[in-house]
Amino acid sequence: MTVKSKENVKITKRTVDACKPGERDVFIWDSETKGFGLKVTPAGNKIYLFQYRLPELRNAARLTIGKHGDPWTADKARMEAEKYRGDIKKGINPAALKKKRIQEAKANITVAELCDEYIEAVPFIILPKIGRPKKASSIATDKSNIERHIKPLIGKKRIGNIVRGDVERFQKDVASGKSAVDEKTGVRGRAIVKGGKGVAARATAVLKAIFSYAVKEGSMKQNPGLGVELFKGEKRTRFLTMPEMSRLGDAMIEAERNGVNATGIAAIRLLLTTGCRKDEILSLQWKWVDFEGGCLRLPDSKTDQKIVPLGAPALELLASCPRVAGNPHVLPGWKDKGHLVGLQKIWQKIRIVAELEDVRLHDFRHSFATVGVAGGDSLYLVGKVLGHKQSRTTEIYAHAQQDPLKAVADRAATQITAALDGKAGAGTVVEFKKRGE
Missing domain, CATH: 3.30.160.390 (Integrase, DNA-binding domain)
Known part of the structure; x- marks a missing residue:
């Protein structure tokens, strides 16, 4: 039929x-x-x-x-x-x-169930400010905040019962370390979750975004996170001084002699000489390296497509990196077609020898910017090299501009003082002519 x-x-x-x-x-x-x-x-x-x-x-x-x-x-x-x-x-x-x-x-589902729904939907949610969904790396960070902080502290609560006070209490609990943990995650893995205001602010921002999603989907009438001010964590702008860079160079030479992973050492040198983010360097492929143009053409960085100008030392370093047949990455890993992983372990060994235990890999980016600004380059140009879309992001390096300015003030004040003291070798005295002379 x-x-x-x-x-x-x-x-x-x-x-x-x-x-x-x-x-x-x-x-x-x-x-x-x-x-x-x-x-x-x-x-x-x-x-x-x-x-x-x-x-x-x-x-x-x-x-x-x-x-x-x-x-x-x-x-x-x-x-x-x-x-x-x-x-x-x-x-x-x-x-x-x-x-x-x-x-x-x-409205009767738990916060944990809402989180799972959000993670399934978020790859397809267009963010209005950037006109595209979140990147996979950002979603992975959201998942980490959900599994390590949100679910353990507030996951069992029904979303229909959540009020603003719950969100405020959540942020305080994360900051005080109530979700902190140190546990093994495998044969060699270990998860160390800490508290602190910075961690709490980021986790709470994710929670507020999840509730905003629930409002749009009709699961909640209003976002209970509205009006909750995020903690301001301590801004860290650690950068290497020239003596510290010298110690680091010696430590890397020693590491090479002792057989430390040469690919890892090359990664550290590239981070230092390019100002790139760690993920940008580790995932770097040969087809994105433009030797003739003297730049990297990254198709998908944190700020979308990006061109990174390269100095001569960085180009020489890239040219010296060996290529592995069948692997597209500049810094290949042990697995076929994969890139280097475990750079943190390599850095941990080197920074101990260099006596730089408080320095993170991301601080190399700060160091690159600080050297550029201290050398007299404008914040605008340094920001362009780093790929900053907003000028205020580069303004954290404004302090370095005081170094060349201070040198000018030192030279002028020294010459004036010497002249006042009548010391020989004082600076040249310039006579100003009067009008009409």
Whole structure:
């Protein structure tokens, strides 16, 4: 039996099985229960529907009952359609009632369940400020905050019961270390989770974003995180001084002699001489290195596509890096086609020898910028090299501009003082001519 579109027949299992997909959606309307129907998509999906009219609605409204299969059989779908017809007789809009029930059900889920829903949806959410979804690395950071802080501290609470005080308390608890942990994650892995205001602010920002998503989806009426001010963590702008860089150079030479991973040492040198972020260097591929143009052409950095100008030392270092057949990365790892991992362990060994235990890999970026600014280059140009989109990001290095200015002040003050003291070798005295002379 072949059923044609819009034919009125009793919808049974036999009818549904007989329906074949066409080039467009095929609609079958039931001959017994008014408004009950079946849609067959070109892909072969069979979906039960209920269509109805209300005086206040200009056009017919249509509700999706469910896709054919467990739990929706033709008989169960018909019973659902009959319930909707009963609602209409009472003057109730079935679509509005269904929406309300869904919202009530969602409001009863836990924060942990909402987090799982958010993680599934976030790769497809377009961020208005940048016009694209979050990057995979940012989503991974969100997951870490969810698993390490949000779920342990507030995950069991029902989202319908969350108030602003809960969000404020969450931030304080993370800051005080209530979610801190130090545990093994495998044969060689270890997870060390710390507290602090900076960590708390980032975790709370993720929590607020999750609640904002819930509001848009209709799961929450308002975001309980609105009005909660994030803690301001201590800004760290550690940079290497020239004597420290000298010690680091000696430590890397010693490490090379002692057989420390040469690829890891090359990674550290590239971080120091390019000002790039760690992930940008570790994931760097040969096809992104433009030797003729003297730059890196990164297709997908933290700030989208980016061109990184390279100095001669960085280009020489890249040219000296060996290429591994079949591996596209400048810094290959042990696995086929993979890049170097475990740079932190290599750096840990080197920084101990260099007596730089408080220096992080990201501090190399600060050091690159500080040297550039101290050398007289403008904040604008240094920001362009680093790939900063906003000038205020580069302003943290403004302190370095005081070094060349201080040198000018030192020279001028020294010459004036020497002249006042009548010491030989004082600076040249310039006589200013009067007008008319």
